[in-house]
Amino acid sequence: MDSEDKKNGGKRPGSGRKLGTGTYKENTSVIRVPDSQKPVIANFLEAYAKKQRLQQLEGQLDSVAEFTQLCEELDNLSLPLYQSKVPAGLPSPADSDEESRMDPNGYLIDDPTNTFFVTIQGESMIEAGLLPGDKAIVNKRKQASIGDIVLAMIDGEFTIKTLAKQKNGDPKLLPANSSGKYEPILIQGRMQFAIWGVVTGSFRKF
């Protein structure tokens, strides 16, 4: 009733749960957050998890077009998350006493709801006319195409670069600075990468 009771003994080399099978397909760690912001962050993470899940489903990307389309889809999926609070600089209706004048707002911004501004940091896009301190106008609904200047997030950091394609079809991000100080960024599978919007214009104050 006991000595002969063993049925399935022995080693199981190679068994066990596989790496990267968790919610986020990556390592996690613990951080402390204020209670009031927990639901906000939870929402954000839920959207992120969904994105990761879909990206894995989609398998290997073979074109940037597809990829950005995917991003768009994902963006729509997670839209409820930040729908209410997109930090867009909504242009106020111009007080056009001088109607013959050009209006920068109208000229620069086609789609106010989906437009926001980002301050340029660094000189990596200097040859595209984007200097440090400039404000880039970003449309987050516009479909990104090869050659567009885009706002992308790589491993949690934002950058503005020109979108291009690698030989294998994966995206890459090109700086516009021939000094050699900035390298193209090749997007690889293990990097967290997302296109947040297309830069449709810019402005600056001297």
Place this chain on the structure above:
Amino acid sequence: MDSEDKKNGGKRPGSGRKLGTGTYKENTSVIRVPDSQKPVIANFLEAYAKKQRLQQLEGQLDSVAEFTQLCEELDNLSLPLYQSKVPAGLPSPADSDEESRMDPNGYLIDDPTNTFFVTIQGESMIEAGLLPGDKAIVNKRKQASIGDIVLAMIDGEFTIKTLAKQKNGDPKLLPANSSGKYEPILIQGRMQFAIWGVVTGSFRKF
């Protein structure tokens, strides 16, 4: 040497760190997050903490100096979000005040009555970030100083250049293009020369 050695013994009822003296002025708890999103969330929380801190300060203002400083800080508060970090995905806790949005018109144009636009032609000011097709914002009332980018008319033709001074004190106009294709323009007595305004900003559409 021992019985009389007690100096500060005993209970300290009411002592100890006060509640709500932490970063967020509220309870916290720990959650697990994917490593790649840690910087994003950290930035979000930083903004949130700043907001909480300032809100607490608001309750104990006792001088005008402090108040104006606070206003400045609150003003800046909405910017860090756009500057490099979290344009969307996480709603900005600092941005809940509606009025802190940015308006390109207001940002670019201080003095509408005396402001007009000029389309850049040529590449002579490319290193100042002015590309062909850009719109330069010109204030015609502003006093031009050495180092300013100005709209000048020389012998009936308009040009945009940086204003500088020759050794003899006469003005000269410097291009911002190191290719050597553009030469400084030295203003001489027999030339017809006038400064029409100071370039205070620029904008473009891609």
Place this chain on the structure above:
DNA sequence: TCAGTTTTTATTGTAACAAAAATCAGATTA
């Protein structure tokens, strides 16, 4: 081959902990 069982390993929310920070009371000093 197949289904159920067992072993193995990764994930994940939470508890626990220790160091740091903040605050107060009594003692000491100026």
Place this chain on the structure above:
DNA sequence: TAATCTGATTTTTGTTACAATAAAAACTGA
């Protein structure tokens, strides 16, 4: 008397530890 010092006390906070759960492969018996 007021300011400072010292130790006690409590909250905060980043990290570690852990146990429960989940996922995947190996084994067993048919």
